[in-house]
Amino acid sequence: MAQVELEGKTEPLSRRGPLRRFLKQWDIQLMVLPAMMFILVFSYVPMYGVLMAFQDYSLFKGFMNSPWVGLKHFEMFFQAPEFWTVIRNTLVISALKLCIGFPAPILLALMLNEVGRRSFKRLIQTISYLPHFLSWVIVSGFVISILSTDNGSLNILLQKLNLIEDPVNFLSEPKYFWSILTLTNVWKEIGFSSIVYLAAIAGINPQLYEAASIDGASRMKQIFTITVPSIMPVVVVFFILAIGNFLNAGFEDILLLAGNPVLRDVSDVIDTYVYRIGIQNSRYSYATAAGLFKSIISVVLLTGANYLARKSGNSLW
Incomplete structure (x- = not known):
């Protein structure tokens, strides 16, 4: 525990007043202040807008004068004809991104860690990082161009391999959309997401690998007995x-x-x-109710996941 000399006595830093601790660390606090202001302005202040979910909100009447309707908009959302379609798509796409997109950067980090030549390793890292810094406008244009029926690279390749006779319009076929969306997300984020796992692997004591080599453990054995268990706390937190x-x-x-x-x-x-109902159709209260429903479920999932992870000793709180 950090201690401070005060009038000839040693006082734990945790027992000092908040203001005195702040003044003692003023330079560090100033570094955190912009991030705290950003979160306050763009994350906490807008939460006042959830009141619209319980009102028939009108732009002209404002929050104070719009009539209160209780859970009316939540009931409308649950009874909407498209409710189950929206929920199904949300769950399926999220599950695909989680099951494929979450382990992908871990596997990439493990493979890059086994590359011996630094120049080749840096080249692969650079190539895999780049898509993260491209906006979705550019990435979507790139994907649309590849899948195009007019000189699209994928259609040309499949025709050259005699796998198809006529070009396929992949982005007009519902059966292909989930696969295209998932693979595009993995390609865009796999490199950047692997950085934290590479950093965790770099912090592993090299003597563990040396001892394992002396005992005759193969590289694959070392991955599963040393590397994976060592980075598991980081994996659990991100999960x-x-x-x-x-x-x-x-x-x-x-x-x-x-x-x-x-x-x-x-x-x-x-x-x-x-977005479509709230912004394009101007049904602000209904859209707010739908968004608030999603936020509440997300909080429940986060709390439940943290509770289960706490049993393994790796939790957020």
């Missing part, structure tokens, strides 16, 4: 965060890749539904 964001099936990627109305039955998730 908890992934569960908390489970219902965030996507917005930009779906909005840009599912431009064809034919795909709405397989692409409409809670976020895109809220």
